[in-house]
Amino acid sequence: MSVVSPRVALIAITKHGVSQMVALAAKMVSSDIEELTVVTSRKFASEVESVDCNKIIYQGAMRAQMASLMESFDQLLFFVSLGAVVRLAAPHLKSKDEDPGIVVVDDAGKFVIPVLSGHVGGANEYAEKIASILQATAVVTTASDVGKTIPVDILGRELGWKIEAPKINITRVSADVVNEEPIAFVQEAGSRDWWRRDSALPANIHLFDSFEDVDLTQIKSLLWVTNQDIPAAVWDQLDERLVVYRPPRRLMLGVGCDRNTPLETVETALSNALKQINASHDQVDGMATIDKKSDEVALLQLADSHGWRCTYFSAEQLSEVEVPNPSDVVMKYMGTPAVAEAAAILAAETTMDDLLIEKYKYRGKDGKNATISVVEIKEQG
Known part of the structure; x- marks a missing residue:
């Protein structure tokens, strides 16, 4: 950022x-x-x-x-x-x-x-x-600064987090934080490097990896870092005691296509895929494919037009990656049962559990095919 x-x-x-x-x-x-x-x-x-x-x-x-x-x-x-x-x-x-x-x-x-x-x-x-x-x-x-606790209204700002809550929620949760009421801090996304003070995290802040782990009867307010949609019932249940933070998503693309596929076909495939997960091009960190496509004009143009680094992997490297949709046809022609899925997973240094889109296929007007896979890059630490 x-x-x-x-x-x-x-x-x-x-x-x-x-x-x-x-x-x-x-x-x-x-x-x-x-x-x-x-x-x-x-x-x-x-x-x-x-x-x-x-x-x-x-x-x-x-x-x-x-x-x-x-x-x-x-x-x-x-x-x-x-x-x-x-x-x-x-x-x-x-x-x-x-x-x-x-x-x-x-x-x-x-x-x-x-x-x-x-x-x-x-x-x-x-x-x-x-x-x-x-x-x-x-x-x-300011109470949260003097007390060395969480500044509810600006938490994660330097990390690109966006706050999502009515102003009354921010006011009431801030009061609970500085008054040392029990607070659940649920983090399901984003960087873990959000506590920047020299002092230890206050004892009234309790950390959880999932909302399902929280006993709501034991806490006064909840801070939730997530990219999930929050059901209206949860907002109602917490009754002005919930503040949500949206960290920026970081995505890695896996891309495959027929030889000499036009850029327009690949761009359309990508736009359609991103739309399925409500994501945008500016959330993409980079793209990856098989090394046999290192001279594919449309892929070179795609990376160049968006300023993305394209990482290339050999068929041997890709074939070692566990994927949800291995293909005998892809294996026959490319020497690996998957290109887009495996390339995205390898480039993001993750597993298929983090695939947001396994394999989106699109056929252009000229009959050429493009395949897009999307992985969410998980923060380390």
Whole structure:
């Protein structure tokens, strides 16, 4: 998963604040990890000339700049008093899903305080990062961060997980988590590397590999990482105490086709196959086939057009893979009882249990055949 560097604005309106801002900006620029802008009034324009980053020099009141700043940046870091920042930002607040993170540094540079959008906007994490640079203290007040527990509203965000739950569920489950109520954490999909804190997982969080393993009478709320469809009856049963996370699916394709099959036929076969499992092309990690097809034009074009790596296996390698649909005909012509199924399984380093589509066959208008198999790549660890 690619990580986009946040758009960061450092803002100061006093001589001492500008001095602190310039010192911090120099350290941040040297790390080369930010899309950084310094913001100050025309009065202090000469003070920021030495900083090698974007600059906004305004004339008039800071108040007039706030709407634009809140629309244009992901993180606003103020060297301004906390009360003043609250008054400046208040008229422009929308929601925690839209507002930027706002952080304040005190005049002595000893404390870094996330003021707004601590979780969803990332201000808590950013405050800790800035505090580390300044050798200051981050004053974080969000309960799940202070208590070193699960942040329900942003869990797995860096892994590409999408949260699925009404807002009332997120609110109530978050309260149960921070109040140390018994929580079931069911993980049936996605990376296991979701706990990023240095401390141990809190004792009230109980881990399960399957929903069926959970005794619902023994828990208050449930966090469920899955790609399954959740029945309405389960949502009703848990009564606003369920939050679901959808990790991105990672798929491997096994592909076979007749000699000189047109690209259109292979593309149609693939689109039809993916549609059967409600998957998209951007979830595909790569494709695989038999080495005898390493010069098959349509397969080369398919891999190239989507930016996929194509892995080739010998008939001997493929014939050793257990598959659900071995074919005597394929064995006769290719030297292995399966191509698409076996290639997908081998490339994904898994077994036929992870086949989402065993063998989808499609015949094009010209009579040429293409076969698609799809395997879900399981996370390691």
